[in-house]
Amino acid sequence: xxxxxxVASLILSLVFTWLPAIANAAERVDIIIRxxxxxxxxxxxxxxxxGAVAVKGERIxxxxxTSDIAAKYTAARTIDAAGKVVMPGLINTHTHVPxxxxxxxxxxxxxxxxxxxxxxxxxxxxxxxxxxxxxxxxGCLEMIQGGTTTFVDMYYFEDAIADETARAGxxxxxxxxxxxxxxxxxxxxxxxxxxxxxxxxxxKGNALITPAIAPHAPYTVSTDHLKQTHSFSQRLGVPxxxxxxxxxxxxxxxxxxxxxxxxAYLDRIGLLDERVIAAHMVWPxxxxxxxLAKRSVGVAHCPQxxxxxxxxxxxxxxxxxxxxxxxxxxxxxxxNNDLNLWEEMDTAAKLHKFTSKDPTVLNxxxxxxxxxxxxxxxxxxxxxxxxxxxxxxxxxxxVGMDSAHQTPVYNIYSELVYATKASDVETVMIxxxxxxxxxxxxxxxxxxxxxxxxxxxxxxxxxIAAQ
Numbered sequence: 001x002x003x004x005x006x007v008a009s010l011i012l013s014l015v016f017t018w019l020p021a022i023a024n025a026a027e028r029v030d031i032i033i034r035x036x037x038x039x040x041x042x043x044x045x046x047x048x049x050x051g052a053v054a055v056k057g058e059r060i061x062x063x064x065x066t067s068d069i070a071a072k073y074t075a076a077r078t079i080d081a082a083g084k085v086v087m088p089g090l091i092n093t094h095t096h097v098p099x100x101x102x103x104x105x106x107x108x109x110x111x112x113x114x115x116x117x118x119x120x121x122x123x124x125x126x127x128x129x130x131x132x133x134x135x136x137x138x139g140c141l142e143m144i145q146g147g148t149t150t151f152v153d154m155y156y157f158e159d160a161i162a163d164e165t166a167r168a169g170x171x172x173x174x175x176x177x178x179x180x181x182x183x184x185x186x187x188x189x190x191x192x193x194x195x196x197x198x199x200x201x202x203x204k205g206n207a208l209i210t211p212a213i214a215p216h217a218p219y220t221v222s223t224d225h226l227k228q229t230h231s232f233s234q235r236l237g238v239p240x241x242x243x244x245x246x247x248x249x250x251x252x253x254x255x256x257x258x259x260x261x262x263x264a265y266l267d268r269i270g271l272l273d274e275r276v277i278a279a280h281m282v283w284p285x286x287x288x289x290x291x292l293a294k295r296s297v298g299v300a301h302c303p304q305x306x307x308x309x310x311x312x313x314x315x316x317x318x319x320x321x322x323x324x325x326x327x328x329x330x331x332x333x334x335x336n337n338d339l340n341l342w343e344e345m346d347t348a349a350k351l352h353k354f355t356s357k358d359p360t361v362l363n364x365x366x367x368x369x370x371x372x373x374x375x376x377x378x379x380x381x382x383x384x385x386x387x388x389x390x391x392x393x394x395x396x397x398x399v400g401m402d403s404a405h406q407t408p409v410y411n412i413y414s415e416l417v418y419a420t421k422a423s424d425v426e427t428v429m430i431x432x433x434x435x436x437x438x439x440x441x442x443x444x445x446x447x448x449x450x451x452x453x454x455x456x457x458x459x460x461x462x463x464i465a466a467q
Contacts, residue, residue, distance in 0.1 A: 026074045029056040030432065034066045036081030036398065039412060041088050041372045041387040045365065047412055053086055055394040058207060058432040062390050079427070081398050085416065088387055089149025089395040089430065090341040091375035094241075094279040094300035094329030096155045097165075098127070098135025100142065101456045102334035105464070111247045111309045118464075119334060123156075125463040126456075127184035132157040133164050134452045140168035141444045142339045146422030147397040149430045151339075152277055152300065152329070152379055154214040154241050156185040159199045162209045169435040169443045171395060173277070173379055174203075175214025175241035178229065179221055189225060193232070200236050207431060210381075212239040212277075217246070218262050219253045223269055230271045239275050239380065245288070246280040247311040263288035272297050277379055279329060281319070282312040289315065293323045298378035301370065303347045305331030313355045316348065317362060327375030328367075345371050345417045364413040398427040 031054075038051030040063060052069035054061040062069060106118035132155065143151060150171040153161060158176040165172045176199050177183065178192040186192035200211040215221040215229045233240040245251060245262040258265045263284050266272050274296035281299045284292065292299065301314050319326050328344045330336050349367040353359050366374075376386025384393045399416070401409060403424060409415045428436040435443045 026072060027061070029054045029061050029073050029075045031055040031077045031079065031429075031434075032069060032073060032075040033079045033081050033086055033396070033398065034069065036084045036086040037401075037412060038063060038388060039085055039087040039368075039416070040389065041369060042389050043387075051086065053388055053394075053396065055429070055432055058393060060388060060390055060392050060394050060396075063388050079398070084401055084426065085399040085412065086388070087397060087399065087416070088372045088385070089397050089428065090147050090371045091327060091379065091386060092143065092148050092151040092330055092339065092341055093277065093298070093327035093375050093378050094152055094154075094302055094331060095139070095339060096332030096334070097139035097143075097151065097153050097161065097339075098132045098155055099332035099334040100139045100339070101126075101131060101135040101453060101460070102332070103337045105334055105460065107308075107337070109309075110249075111311055112249050114309065114335065122460060122464060123184055126460050127156060129157045129160050129185075131456065132160045134449065134456065136161045136164040137168070137444055137449045138453050139333070139339060140165060140170050141441055141446055141449055142333075144168065144170065144428050144436050144441050144444070145425065145439070146340050146342065147399065147425035147428060148339065148341055149395040149397070149428060150376075150379070150381075150385060152212075152241060154216070154243075154279070156183050158211075159195075159202065162199070162203050162206075162211070166206070166208050167443065169208070169430050169433050171208045171385070171393075171430055173210040173212050173239055173241065173381075175212035175239070176200075177214045177216055178225070179216040180225060181220070193228065196232065197236075200232075200238050204236065204238065210239065212241050214241040217243040217250065218266060219250050219257075223258075226266070226271055227269055230269075230273075233275050234273075237275075239277055240271070241277045242279065244278040244281055245283040246306075247309070248283060251283045261285050261288055263291055267291050267295065274380065279331075280306060280311065280314065282306055282314045284315065284319075286318070289319055289322045289324060292319065297324070298380060299324055299326045300329035300378060301326050301348060302329040302331040302336075303344060303351050305329075305335045307347070307351065309335060313351055316352055317356060320362075320366070325374060325377035326370060327378035328370045340422050341371050342420055342422050349417060364411070364417040367417045368413055394429055394432040396429050397425050400424045400426045 034052035038048040040046040052066040054073045152173040176196040203211040272295040279300045345367045352362040373386035376382035
């Protein structure tokens with residue numbers, strides 16, 4: 001009996017000795033999101049039922065089943081995602097974020113009339129640094145609420161946009177717009193380039209903000225100035241963001257001026273390379289598409305804006321087939337009129353089925369890729385974002401799946417692209433930081449932004465009436 005007690009005592013002693021060691025073998029992380037359907041968008045398009053994501057600091061440590069993650073990691077905080085989808089944050093590859101304050105200012109017009117008669121004059125009278133700051137707050141609020149975690153911007157006072165974007169906790173590629181006539185922030189070309197230089201130096205290397213140079217378009221920037229922006233991009237190692245082949249009026253103008261398509265002209269002067277993010281690309285030729293793929297140019301497809309301005313339908317299926325990296329963009333809210341990538345996914349898939357007369361073109365999974373991993377490739381950041389994989393930045397969203405318009409679920413890609421709405425996004429994490437939880441944005445004062453936006457509406461109305 002004594003011997004039995006002694007053996008039992010020894011076993012218990014060993015167990016209590018080993019327990020801490022077993023517990024310590026599990027790696028400590030900051031957050032584990034568990035129990036949801038994890039839509040990874042990785043190279044094998046893994047969808048993990050009852051999946052989990054482990055996050056430490058700014059990065060994803062591991063993705064797997066809930067049981068696998070629980071066996072290897074412990075966390076200071078656990079988020080239950082049962083019955084929900086956990087997926088990469090959406091990437092808006094082209095917008096003009098402060099233009100949310102011009103939402104609905106002038107609709108149902110052709111592009112050049114819209115720009116020259118309404119937008120450029122309204123900007124000249126209203127856009128200053130405070131306008132840009134409040135517009136960025138409103139735009140970031142809208143994008144976070146819809147599950148967008150990264151956006152690419154072209155506008156003015158981009159340093160102020162960077163400041164507000166970082167405060168909101170969003171990731172962005174921010175291009176200081178330069179063009180050959182006076183802009184709201186800089187009245188001369190030299191002043192604009194000096195501003196861009198200071199801006200890029202200040203933000204380069206930031207965890208959230210990637211500074212860029214943004215020559216507006218080949219019809220608003222001279223050849224010499226375009227070459228200067230390309231040298232700037234190369235010298236500083238920053239992206240170059242621009243509009244290319246947006247509508248037929250542009251194509252005609254460039255053909256008359258330079259005897260070539262927009263893409264061929266820009267390639268001839270050496271502008272196109274792996275740092276370029278080209279917005280719209282509605283009218284490339286077959287040869288242009290080959291050039292875009294060869295030069296590793298990223299393309300931002302903006303289906304709703306292009307449809308609304310009757311600019312045309314970009315040849316996205318052909319570009320994808322050629323290996324061009326194509327993502328989705330909303331364009332600015334003055335020409336869309338929102339920053340909702342769920343609508344862009346749905347529209348893109350249906351638009352290209354309609355124009356090709358082929359219902360198999362651009363299926364739901366491909367549309368979701370354009371809003372996530374393909375979008376990351378288009379902005380040249382796919383090593384860091386766009387999918388849920390160990391080592392990547394922790395940019396992810398949790399999407400509720402129990403609304404009436406999502407019931408029942410058969411195919412997860414179909415459900416996300418054709419049925420899910422921006423309002424179904426419940427939680428948003430960017431760079432390992434939760435910026436929205438249970439539909440409440442934690443980094444922006446929503447009430448003050450709404451009040452200020454309506455004040456700007458009244459001011460802008462008066463300025464338009466006076467012209």
